[in-house]
Amino acid sequence: MFELRRLRLLHELALRGTISDVARALSYSPSTVSQQLALLEREAGVALLEPDGRRLRLTAQGRLLAAHAARAIELDEAARAELSASQHAPARVRIAVMSTAAEALAPAALGLLAERMPSLRLEMVEMAPEEGLFELQAHAFDLVVAEQYPGHTRELRPGIERTLLGHDPVRLVVPLDSPATGLADLRDAAWAMEPEGAAVRRWAVQQCRAAGFEPDVRYEATDLTAHARLAATGHAAAMLPDLIWTGGRDAVRLLELPGSPVREIFAATRSSSRGGEAIEAVLTALRDALEAHRPR
Structure with missing residues (x-):
């Protein structure tokens, strides 16, 4: 054997x-x-x-x-x-979550789980979706919270199932004093985007090209709150999902992008562990946390 x-x-x-x-x-x-x-x-x-x-x-x-x-x-x-x-033993679930979910969803989901399944031990690591989905297949995590943008479907991996948690609108973020009324007005603006190679970077660049210009990307950061701060201080324009707004957004203006795009927020699990009570409880708590999230 x-x-x-x-x-x-x-x-x-x-x-x-x-x-x-x-x-x-x-x-x-x-x-x-x-x-x-x-x-x-x-x-x-x-x-x-x-x-x-x-x-x-x-x-x-x-x-x-x-x-x-x-x-x-x-x-x-x-x-x-x-x-x-069958033995009703205390469960442990290890999750990897993208940065916006770590800030906006995880605290609310933990609160719900404390009420619904107090014996559950939830362990969380903030991790980029690309890395988290790979490590899920390698059994480093039990569940991964990730996203995908319109027209940019993430790789389908054998033995991995996805559960849609909800949709998250993506909007144009500009400084308060910007005269822009839409994407085409920002052809000469400085941009904040994620680093080269990230799926969202490719998606954002395509939005600019569809509007007729190549973006001047001067600032790169994986932390989307940095993009928001650069916009708020007048240094850059950005495309950001609503999930980022866990606090006030009075320092920026939000404009609709062409087609009003939304990104999908999903949870990925292994088929072999799907259906367990603990995994289902975490999925439900994450879905409820996303549903309850509303930008202020």
């Missing part, structure tokens, strides 16, 4: 690509990971790894076993969840 812990290492290697990345993610030494994978090769009776320059890559048999490993890990997770539920 294959040892599940070793199968987990193979699964992680298939996701992360290098022994050192697997070791870092699981808090092992690289030598320990290598030794355990070598033992797994002996159990399998076939070569699972082969040299690729200075690195190792999975052989065809290694990829085949890694696919089975993913299913074995899912079955183990589902079995543990059912046993825990």
Whole structure:
């Protein structure tokens, strides 16, 4: 029989690509990971790894076993969840949330969960959606709160399910003294956007191009509150979702973007853990928190 812990290492290697990345993610030494994978090769009776320059890559048999490993890990997770539920044991749910959800949704959701399921231990890490969704597949988290913008659907990953929590309007944010009445009036403005490579950055640039200009992006920040402050102090224009406004927004003006776009806020979970009482409670609390959120 294959040892599940070793199968987990193979699964992680298939996701992360290098022994050192697997070791870092699981808090092992690289030598320990290598030794355990070598033992797994002996159990399998076939070569699972082969040299690729200075690195190792999975052989065809290694990829085949890694696919089975993913299913074995899912079955183990589902079995543990059912046993825990049958014993009414205290549950723990680990979530990764994007920055706006960490500020606007998490406190309200925690308050709801304290009333509805006081025995639940919720652990939260703020993380960009791209990284959080990857780590969800690697079993680092049980649930991830992420977003996607119109026309920019995030990658669909095997074994991952999505639950729509709600919609979040995205509006144009300008200083109070800006004479702009719409996006086309801001062709000469300085812009605050997320760094290159982020899905929202690509989406925002496309909005500007559709309006007939290339944005002058002078300020880059992953923290959207920084964008709001740059707009409030007269230094930049920005495109921001309503979820960011947990406090007052009297220092800026909000304008509608063409087509009044909204982003989807969704929660991603693994199919093997979906349906558990704790996961469902967290999903409901997040959905209720988003529904109750109203910009002041």
